[in-house]
Amino acid sequence: MNATARVAQDQQTLLRAVLGGQGDDAPWALLDSNAWKTSDAAEKSLACRGLQACQSHGLPLAQRALGAAFPGIAQLMGDENSAALAQHFWRQQPPTCGDMAQWGSGLANFLAEARQLAAEPFLADVARVEWALHRASLAADASP
Numbered sequence: 001m002n003a004t005a006r007v008a009q010d011q012q013t014l015l016r017a018v019l020g021g022q023g024d025d026a027p028w029a030l031l032d033s034n035a036w037k038t039s040d041a042a043e044k045s046l047a048c049r050g051l052q053a054c055q056s057h058g059l060p061l062a063q064r065a066l067g068a069a070f071p072g073i074a075q076l077m078g079d080e081n082s083a084a085l086a087q088h089f090w091r092q093q094p095p096t097c098g099d100m101a102q103w104g105s106g107l108a109n110f111l112a113e114a115r116q117l118a119a120e121p122f123l124a125d126v127a128r129v130e131w132a133l134h135r136a137s138l139a140a141d142a143s144p
Contacts, residue, residue, distance in 0.1 A: 069131065073127055089110055108127035
């Protein structure tokens with residue numbers, strides 16, 4: 001395996017660990033089985049604390065990122081439902097890059113396919129418009 005493929009595999013392993021696996025020990029087993037394996041207790045403790053920090057901050061970060069990109073959806077759904085949406089969307093379609101402003105392109109389809117929101121079909125349309133506005137706000141200015 002070349003270095004680029006190894007780094008990509010390590011990143012995917014870390015992402016699975018941050019998102020959680022099947023059972024409480026799954027994230028730690030993933031880390032133990034890969035590049036983070038170490039016999040040094042201090043390094044292992046530091047890695048575990050780092051992983052716990054990523055896990056505890058991931059879902060609030062997801063909620064803030066979706067709220068920034070989709071303020072209308074957040075307002076229409078309310079705080080409690082927006083938090084639940086962010087958590088579910090984070091687990092179903094996790095970020096694929098480190099820039100959270102790039103995450104959320106699949107939310108409109110996610111909302112359209114959600115059985116729980118079948119009575120609110122306009123939410124997907126609102127999400128499509130908000131994603132287009134969000135992407136436009138991030139685009140580089142045109143040269144004069």
